[in-house]
Amino acid sequence: MPRKPLTNPRKSASQERSRATVDALLSATARVLVRDGYDRASTNKVAEAAGVSIGSLYQYFPSKEALVAAVIERHIGEMQELIRSSLVRVAAMPLERAARELVRVMIDAHRLEPKLHRVLVEQIPRVGALETIETMDEEATALVRAYLEAHADEIDVRDLDMAAFVAVTSVEALTHVAVLRRPALLEDERFGDEVAALVVRYLKGGPSPCYARAR
Numbered sequence: 001m002p003r004k005p006l007t008n009p010r011k012s013a014s015q016e017r018s019r020a021t022v023d024a025l026l027s028a029t030a031r032v033l034v035r036d037g038y039d040r041a042s043t044n045k046v047a048e049a050a051g052v053s054i055g056s057l058y059q060y061f062p063s064k065e066a067l068v069a070a071v072i073e074r075h076i077g078e079m080q081e082l083i084r085s086s087l088v089r090v091a092a093m094p095l096e097r098a099a100r101e102l103v104r105v106m107i108d109a110h111r112l113e114p115k116l117h118r119v120l121v122e123q124i125p126r127v128g129a130l131e132t133i134e135t136m137d138e139e140a141t142a143l144v145r146a147y148l149e150a151h152a153d154e155i156d157v158r159d160l161d162m163a164a165f166v167a168v169t170s171v172e173a174l175t176h177v178a179v180l181r182r183p184a185l186l187e188d189e190r191f192g193d194e195v196a197a198l199v200v201r202y203l204k205g206g207p208s209p210c211y212a213r214a215r
Contacts (some may be wrong), residue, residue, distance in 0.1 A: 002169075013092065013124060017194045018060075019062070019100055019108060021050075021052060021056060022060055022070075023050065024050040024051065024052065025046060025050045025057060025061065025067065026067070026071050026074055027044045027050070027059065028047075028049035028051075029046050029067045029068065029071050030068075030071055030075075030113070030116050031161070032045050032046050032049055032073070033120070034113075034115045034116050034119060037119065038068065038119060038122065038123050041064060041068075042064060043057055043058070043061075043063070043064050043067070043082045046064075049082055050079065052109045056174075058164060059145070065174075068120070068123050071116075071120065072120050072123070072124060072132060075112070075116065075120055075172075076133065076136055077114065077137065078112055078138045079109040079110075080135075080139065082105060082109050082112070083105055083109055083110060083139075083140055084139065084143070086101060086102075086105035086108075086145065087102070087105070087140065087143040087147070087205065088143070089101070090102065090145075090147060091147060091150065094154065094201055095154045095155065095200060095203065095204070096108070096152060096196070097150035098147060098151075099196040099197075099199045099200045099203075100131055100192065100193070100196040101198070102144070102167070102168075102171060102193045102196070103175075103192045103196045103199070104192055105172055106171045106172060106175045106187050107175050107178075107191075107192055109175075109184055110175045110176065110178070110186065114179050114183055114186070117179055118179060118180055119162055121176075121180065125154075137168065137169075137172065140168050140172075141164045141165055141168045142164075144168050145160055145161060145163075145164035145169055146166040148160045148163055148164055148167075148203070154203075154204075155203045155204060156203070156204055156205035157202070163202075164201060166202065167199050167203065170202075171195060171199065171201065173213075175194050175195070178191065
């Protein structure tokens with residue numbers, strides 16, 4: 001049975017010089033992944049691209065998988081911060097504007113280094129980073145759930161947990177697939193408008209057991 005690769009860093013960077021080294025290694029890993037792909041990437045290539053010795057690399061990361069896992073965590077963290085700050089801003093917006101803002105921020109999040117995003121997505125199961133993705137999705141869903149509860153008079157939905165999950169997952173799935181298969185859509189305003197309209201139509205009513213407002 002093959003040994004599971006080590007994906008946890010060997011040590012954390014507490015000093016400024018150490019943090020600079022780790023940042024250089026992660027940035028170099030991202031460049032190598034985009035340039036060569038995961039299978040052709042190696043710790044030697046990363047060390048060379050970062051301008052550090054292979055020994056210095058192994059002080060912090062025991063394997064290529066550990067480097068990639070750290071790059072995924074950093075990339076998702078950047079996406080999460082963008083989504084978090086934008087969703088807080090929509091709290092007072094009416095539904096149509098809020099839906100468009102949700103779509104816009106998801107598109108913007110997926111436009112953060114889209115070439116790197118495509119490479120990382122393929123490696124998430126391999127390096128065990130699914131929990132990182134799930135945490136981001138759960139936070140976005142909780143924020144949307146809070147918005148729906150505060151704007152219940154604008155929607156025709158009964159199960160707010162279900163509605164938040166469907167809305168966030170639909171937007172995430174569409175923007176995610178656009179990055180992977182049709183990246184030009186991310187530059188087309190009509191794409192965002194159509195996705196937002198889909199969410200609004202879902203929340204405002206339709207033949208589904210989730211809808212409940214008595215007529």
